[in-house]
Amino acid sequence: MRTSCRFAMAVHVLSVLAYQEGDRVTSAALAESVNTNPVIIRRLLLSLQKAKLIDTCRGAGAGSRLNRSPRRINMAEIYRSVEESEPFATLTRKPDAHCPVGRSIIAVIDEIFSSAEVAMERDLAKTTLADVLQKVKTG
Amino acid sequence: MRTSCRFAMAVHVLSVLAYQEGDRVTSAALAESVNTNPVIIRRLLLSLQKAKLIDTCRGAGAGSRLNRSPRRINMAEIYRSVEESEPFATLTRKPDAHCPVGRSIIAVIDEIFSSAEVAMERDLAKTTLADVLQKVKTG
DNA sequence: TAGTTTGTAATGCCAACAGTTACATAAAAG
């Protein structure tokens, strides 16, 4: 299983915004910290805007800033904002319906996957952006 | 985040083997149920062999069968046998070391990822192959 | 020896995604 690196990038970006405590940061500055292209950052920021995690302005002296306290932003929420595809890939091709197993395995597998995903998100929800920021500062 | 479909395929394949209760099944037969190529199946079987989940023989009348009771095989073990890459992708490029956040964010992110992965595997461990087989038979 | 099945290499193909360039749009500053 393999995520895109959007989640890791989002945590990084939001940490920088939290670090700046309300000052607006440009996509260029964020891109420098993440070491990538500003366009990659802007595409990510669009997802974070939709989730109302940040607030972005255009024009001179503009950029992005957090929309709420780092205490009230957790990893699960970030994960859901930026990760579009399901974590577990199901079978690409349809199992053989003539096989008694093939006929009903998909539903069973889906159930397993959903449960695991919920468990994972529940764990992610335990960590807030404030926790992350603190570790970044002390570590 | 996105897994390969090897995990789903492995659950499918092992379910068929459990269904056959010790009779050897060829990669061709398994491939038919999964609706894929026998070579794909054989590569998957190699991973399951390494994990000692199955026992495979070559030659006429040969094939694969389970190496232990479906009760003693759980989803976490299957997951670990066939899924080689980490579920969460970290940043492809190195963050800027001049940025106070960039300098230490990787370690913090890794910690978050490890914890989430453990939580996910703990959930997967709750379901055995016997559970899956029962659902397949009744559903 | 003939027949069956796995192990494995070589190759093709396709989708996903990071990255890049380019430019229109919007907002602030002078």
Place this chain on the structure above:
DNA sequence: CTTTTATGTAACTGTTGGCATTACAAACTA
């Protein structure tokens, strides 16, 4: 109102990963 700064977005490239396929040697049975 013009200049400057910054975002939004489209278009394209390049790379990577992974499924699929063909082909054949190796192992095993009868």
